[in-house]
Amino acid sequence: MAIVKETVLEVNHYTDRLFHFKTTRDTGTRFRDGEFMMIGLEADGKPLLRAYSVASPNYEDYMEWFSIKVPDGPLTSRLQNIQPGDEVITNTKAVGTLVMDNLKPGRNLYMLATGTGVAPFMSIVRGIETYERYERVILLWSTRRVEELAFRELLETLNEHPVWGEISQGKFMFYPSVTREDFENTGRITEAMFSGAVYEKLGLPPFDKEHDRAMICGSMEMNLEFKQYFKDELGCVEGSGNSPGEFVLEKSFVEK
Numbered sequence: 001m002a003i004v005k006e007t008v009l010e011v012n013h014y015t016d017r018l019f020h021f022k023t024t025r026d027t028g029t030r031f032r033d034g035e036f037m038m039i040g041l042e043a044d045g046k047p048l049l050r051a052y053s054v055a056s057p058n059y060e061d062y063m064e065w066f067s068i069k070v071p072d073g074p075l076t077s078r079l080q081n082i083q084p085g086d087e088v089i090t091n092t093k094a095v096g097t098l099v100m101d102n103l104k105p106g107r108n109l110y111m112l113a114t115g116t117g118v119a120p121f122m123s124i125v126r127g128i129e130t131y132e133r134y135e136r137v138i139l140l141w142s143t144r145r146v147e148e149l150a151f152r153e154l155l156e157t158l159n160e161h162p163v164w165g166e167i168s169q170g171k172f173m174f175y176p177s178v179t180r181e182d183f184e185n186t187g188r189i190t191e192a193m194f195s196g197a198v199y200e201k202l203g204l205p206p207f208d209k210e211h212d213r214a215m216i217c218g219s220m221e222m223n224l225e226f227k228q229y230f231k232d233e234l235g236c237v238e239g240s241g242n243s244p245g246e247f248v249l250e251k252s253f254v255e256k
């Protein structure tokens with residue numbers, strides 16, 4: 001596995017638990033939108049790497065990352081202190097299940113995220129192929145507090161962005177929700193899907209496995225609830241590289 005050094009270009013802190021950073025991109029680094037790679041720091045002369053979803057789309061010559069800060073976390077207790085000009089290390093091989101190749105073609109693509117689970121979807125919602133494959137691209141993202149909806153402004157104005165708006169062609173829809181304070185949408189996104197609140201708000205037909213596809217990434221609890229819903233209640237098939245299905249989820253995102 002090749003390990004390369006990347007230079008930190010920009011760092012943005014949102015809360016005491018969340019930050020985003022941008023790095024250079026090695027010319028040998030290839031990924032599909034939605035995939036993850038190992039990234040980290042040299043610590044005590046050894047590589048200290050963790051899995052991270054690439055949050056930028058694959059046509060950009062830089063890479064974006066969205067990170068938790070775990071107070072005693074071996075990597076993030078250090079990584080949260082990076083500054084522009086510092087070096088991070090990554091491998092150049094990306095993998096992951098949250099890729100469109102693992103889904104059958106369809107009409108509407110739903111991306112369902114909690115917390116930092118939105119990272120792979122930040123890549124997909126700005127991806128070129130995404131809008132070639134789907135008529136509507138819908139992101140549901142919940143956090144505990146409004147300030148944790150770090151990319152809210154970007155997402156709310158994505159269709160008007162000079163570059164990403166050209167790519168999304170007005171097909172992108174965003175449903176943010178928070179669980180612990182007042183906001184335009186409150187509560188868990190599982191509930192918003194199960195009750196139909198999201199369809200009502202966005203003016204969409206209910207999820208139909210004949211036409212619609214879903215990607216899931218976030219807390220274990222949400223993963224399991226959605227897995228049960230799509231598989232057991234709606235009769236959807238989980239997709240993989242060998243056999244595309246109607247939904248995919250990142251199994252090991254938070255708990256290992």
Ligand SMILES: Cc1cc2nc3c(=O)[nH]c(=O)nc-3n(C[C@H](O)[C@H](O)[C@H](O)COP(=O)(O)OP(=O)(O)OC[C@H]3O[C@@H](n4cnc5c(N)ncnc54)[C@H](O)[C@@H]3O)c2cc1C
Pocket residue numbers: 036050051052053054066067068070072073074075076077115116117119120250252253254255256
């Ligand atoms: C496929 C995959 C993709 C991932 N992508 C991302 C990503 O894009 N952004 C990101 O911040 N993390 C991501 N993670 C988690 C990441 O690999 C690390 O666990 C995280 O950076 C913390 O590293 P650490 O060494 O500081 O602490 P660790 O020892 O790795 O984690 C300590 C504890 O912190 C909690 N924790 C870890 N990550 C998170 C998280 N993201 N949200 C909430 N609680 C968490 C867990 O309870 C964990 O047991 C991903 C994990 C996997 C398996």
